[in-house]
Amino acid sequence: MTKGGLATYGAVLPNIARKDIREFYSSCLASTTELYNETTSLLLSKGLEIRPPYIPYHTKVDFIEKQSFLAGWLGEQRPLTGTEIMHLFANIQTNSLGKAITLGFGQVSKSPKISKYMNRGNEISSKHIDIFAKHLSREDLPVPMTWDHEVENITTSPFSEKLMMFQIGLLSSAGVGNYGVAISLSKRRDVAADYIRLSGEVLQFAEDGININIENGWLERPPHAADRDEINKLK
Template sequence: MELFNETTDLLLKKGIEVRSPYIPYLQEVDMVEKQHFLAGWWGEQRPLTAAEITHLFSNIQTNHMGTAVITGFAQVAKSKDVRDYFKRGKEISKEQIEVFSKSLHEDDLPAPVTWDAQVQDTTESPFSDKLMLFQISLMTAAGMGNYGTAISASPRRDIAAVYVRLQGEIGLYAEDGLNLLIKHAWLERPPHAADRDQLMK
């Protein structure tokens, strides 16, 4: 925690860390009185809630981190199909960052900045394609989990619908990653229940 705080302070001093969005403190309890609180597709939209802001901001941050990692992996991957898969993942991530950032900007809130410039220009891989593809599969699965959590904390229908759409998009991307792992014989079958029907034959 001390290292995290020191790092954050240094980033802030150098002006390369975007502060998390600031919202005013509540002066009194304000109860929701109308169904319009859930609206979002048409008409006037209510401002984002603190939970919605938190999830949008953190999902932009994790996508930025994923974009930087996958950029580095795409530069060094030896297999063309793995490299193409990484490039596609980078494009998906960048598009999703734009969608989340737009929601924050509409409420005059800051969005995190990219880390792409920090990726070294090397083409020599310190890792195998198998390890890099497995790592991206893990990050994609974690991203889907983050989106699921964000859906549950986003009462505004338009925000929840965006997460559902984007989750489907990365779900298809994750499936293609598993197909690549299977194609290259890199996917170990996880422990599973006994196949009783097979045992009874």
């Protein structure tokens, strides 16, 4: 959650002009950074932090000399870059988190429709993990573990269904943002194409979640531009 907060606050801050709002988001970034560092240090001290794959240390600067650097499906295929590995690893982790959360939410939800929606999210996360994991496995790189075994066998929900739907919506939004960044930084065509294709699936899942929230009267309308046509009708 702190990773998502850092990404969101970092995206908002450069687009704010008012001093008090800039100061607010700056404080949010500072406190979230502190929480992230505390959380990571705690995980490391307990041996629970899942480390990203190691790659050889580069001792010289190499320049790209062939267009095949961009190839992915046909012809010569280069090894994954450190940036591509980082994003594949991170997106496996976020999908693993989503997989565990939807598994738990699906089994405690009293609404058949919401339970079915959570199970669908679980299947999507599993599919995306498998696709990203194949890229790492082909490079003989480790694939991070999932957390499904941490979900307890209970059917009584500690949260409201409104809160559960909001949490899944937040994770879906963060997932699309993560894929967008990965697309822009993944030079191999096959890797970028996977992100593009899977982004559409997450967007459709998120839209269906919004429709469930609207049906239940849970979705608050955000501030929006003035409706000039509606204003003119009132004259």
